Amino acid sequence: xxxxxxxxxxxxxxxxxxxxxxxxxxxxxxxxxxxxxxxxxxxxxxxxxxxxxxxxxxxxxxxxxxxxxxxxxxxxxxxxxxxxxxxxxxxxxxxxxxxxxxxxxxxxxxxxxxxxxxxxxxxxxxxxxxxxxxxxxxxxxxxxxxxxxxxxxxx
Numbered sequence: 790x791x792x793x794x795x796x797x798x799x800x801x802x803x804x805x806x807x808x809x810x811x812x813x814x815x816x817x818x819x820x821x822x823x824x825x826x827x828x829x830x831x832x833x834x835x836x837x838x839x840x841x842x843x844x845x846x847x848x849x850x851x852x853x854x855x856x857x858x859x860x861x862x863x864x865x866x867x868x869x870x871x872x873x874x875x876x877x878x879x880x881x882x883x884x885x886x887x888x889x890x891x892x893x894x895x896x897x898x899x900x901x902x903x904x905x906x907x908x909x910x911x912x913x914x915x916x917x918x919x920x921x922x923x924x925x926x927x928x929x930x931x932x933x934x935x936x937x938x939x940x941x942x943x944x
Contacts, residue, residue: 831862835928839866842928857885857933863925874899874907883926884914887934891917892926
């Protein structure tokens with residue numbers, strides 16, 4: 790969605806692998822999936838000096854055919870301009886096929902430093918795409934897969 794340099798994403802992915810953060814995220818997201826969280830509950834799933842990625846545990850839901858949808862927010866250390874506006878954060882509504890390691894984007898928003906929406910979009914996800922390693926969606930999908938597996942096991 791925004792063409793981040795590979796080194797920025799690699800730094801994010803290294804941090805995603807930290808076991809302590811994963812356990813905390815899984816617990817928070819699992820509580821959300823069980824209906825315990827009814828409002829926004831942003832949980833950081835990855836960070837580097839240039840970017841921080843959060844998942845809204847309150848938005849996590851399992852849809853028909855086992856697809857999981859969730860809102861994410863990415864905050865950038867510097868302004869981004871690759872969509873024709875200057876933004877410091879974006880929100881993406883991801884649809885994730887945990888079993889097939891695929892994803893789609895159903896909507897998004899670009900925000901300024903004050904949180905004002907500068908541009909937004911919605912639409913059908915279309916054909917789901919493979920999740921590539923060391924990307925933003927990879928960090929999100931790892932967290933969602935952990936929760937999805939725990940739900941299926943009844944934890």
